[in-house]
Amino acid sequence: MPRPRSGPGVLHAVLATRLKWRREGAGVSAAQAAAELGSHAATVRRIEGAETSLDAGQVGTLLRFYGAGEAETAEFLAQLAEANAPQWWHPWRDVMDEWQQQTMAVETAASLIRVWDPALVPELLRTPAYAEALDRVRLPGSPEPARWRRAEFLAQRQARIAARKARIWALVPEAALRTRVGSPAVMAEQIEALRTAAGPPRGLRTIQVSPLAGPAHPLTGACALTLYRVDVEEIPDHVVRDSPVGPPGIWDDTLTVTAYRMLLDQACAAAPGPETPLPTTL
Known part of the structure; x- marks a missing residue:
C-alpha cells in the first residue's frame, strides 16, 4: 500500500497543480524552469507536487517566464497570499x-x-x-x-x-x-x-x-x-x-x-x- 501523503494544505496543492499546467501549456520543461530560478529540476518538481511551500518570489518569476500577463500573475499571487494566511483552526x-x-x-x-x-x-x-x-x-x-x-x-x-x-x-x-x-x-x-x-x-x-x-x-x-x-x-x-x-x-x-x-x-x-x-x- 502506498505511504501516507503529507505536505502543504489543499489550496497550496491547487495552486501548485495550476502552476504545473501553466508551465506545460507554455511548452517549458522542468529543467528550463529550474534554470530560470537558478535551481535544480528537482526543486520545480517539488513545487509542482506541493511537496514544499510556495514562495511568492519564485512563483512570480515562473509565471512571468511562462508568459503570464500582469493580471493573471497578480490574481495567482493573491490566491497564494490567501493560502499562506493563517487558517481558521489556528487558534486551536x-x-x-x-x-x-x-x-x-x-x-x-x-x-x-x-x-x-x-x-x-x-x-x-x-x-x-x-x-x-x-x-x-x-x-x-x-x-x-x-x-x-x-x-x-x-x-x-x-x-x-x-x-x-x-x-x-x-x-x-x-x-x-x-x-x-x-x-x-x-x-x-x-x-x-x-x-x-x-x-x-x-x-x-x-x-x-x-x-x-x-x-x-x-x-x-x-x-x-x-x-x-x-x-x-x-x-x-x-x-x-x-x-x-x-x-x-x-x-x-x-x-x-x-x-x-x-x-x-x-x-x-x-x-x-x-x-x-x-x-x-x-
Whole structure:
C-alpha cells in the first residue's frame, strides 16, 4: 500500500497543480524552469507536487517566464497570499496534533465526508459532552481546559461543515449506541443528537446503523475511517485511517482511496438503509 501523503494544505496543492499546467501549456520543461530560478529540476518538481511551500518570489518569476500577463500573475499571487494566511483552526493549534492540520485543510474543502467507527459514535457526529467524556478516558492526564478546548474545536468543525452544506454519510455500529461514554445523561443527549441528525429533512446527514444481530460486513473490526470527497479538479479524494498508536494514515492515491471507498460501499450495502429509525431500546 502506498505511504501516507503529507505536505502543504489543499489550496497550496491547487495552486501548485495550476502552476504545473501553466508551465506545460507554455511548452517549458522542468529543467528550463529550474534554470530560470537558478535551481535544480528537482526543486520545480517539488513545487509542482506541493511537496514544499510556495514562495511568492519564485512563483512570480515562473509565471512571468511562462508568459503570464500582469493580471493573471497578480490574481495567482493573491490566491497564494490567501493560502499562506493563517487558517481558521489556528487558534486551536495548542490542542491539535500536527497531522490534524493537514486533515483540516482537506476537510475544509470536502463536499462529502463518509465516516465509520468500529465501536464509538463517529467523531463528526459527537456532542461536546460525549467528546469531552471520551477524552477523559483516552487522555486521563489531560488538563480540564484542554479537554474542553478540543470539544470546542470539534464543535467548530461541525458548524463549518454544516454552514457550507457539506454532506456527512455515517455508518454507525449499534454497539456504539450501547457503549456508555460519560454519564447516562451524556449518552442520552448523544443518542438524541443522532436521532435529530438522522431525521427529516434528510439530505446533508445520512446515518446507517449496523445492527448487533446483523451479519459481519467488510469493515467489521476495522479501524475508524474518514473518506473526504473534494469537488476541486486539482485535488484527489483523501482517506484517513485511525491508528491506535501514532498518527493516522492519510492517503490520496487513487488505488488506496478506491479500495477504501469500495469497503465503505459494501459495508453500507449490508446495513439497513438510512430510512430505518435508530433502535428504540438502548
